[in-house]
Amino acid sequence: MVHHITTQLDRSFAALSDATRRGVLEQLGRADASITELAENFHMTLTGMKKHVGVLEQAGLVTTEKVGRVRTCRLGRHRLEDTVMWIESYRQLWDARFEALDEVLEDLKRKEKADAPHE
Structure with a gap:
């Protein structure tokens, strides 16, 4: 298969x-x-x-x-279903990775803001 x-x-x-x-x-x-x-x-x-x-x-x-x-x-009868499913699986993978990266960046921004000297 x-x-x-x-x-x-x-x-x-x-x-x-x-x-x-x-x-x-x-x-x-x-x-x-x-x-x-x-x-x-x-x-x-x-x-x-x-x-x-x-x-x-x-x-x-x-x-x-x-x-x-x-x-x-x-x-033809083949309507690219397998191809679309393959692409979609990688789109979901990259979306999850970008979301994780966004979280890391937000954490860094919060830490940077907390560590900044208050005037």
Whole structure:
């Protein structure tokens, strides 16, 4: 189970690491599109867009269906749940660390104020 989640995280982050692929996801969030339409919208070659779509497909973020000569892309079933949970766990960890740091700083300020000579 852990290995599957790690592999899925690796694929998701690899897919999301590219601005074009993030843009493709945004566009597919609005409407399904053919690879040709995506290539035109991103001013890319068909081959280049097929590679991007392949990475997104490997990550489960996009599915494609070929009908005749047209390959239509749509958002996949994988909705980044594992990725969001992973990020959230680290956000909570850092929030707790920053809260502890805030407490230390407040204690230092109180001690500094108490130790300051009174005029």
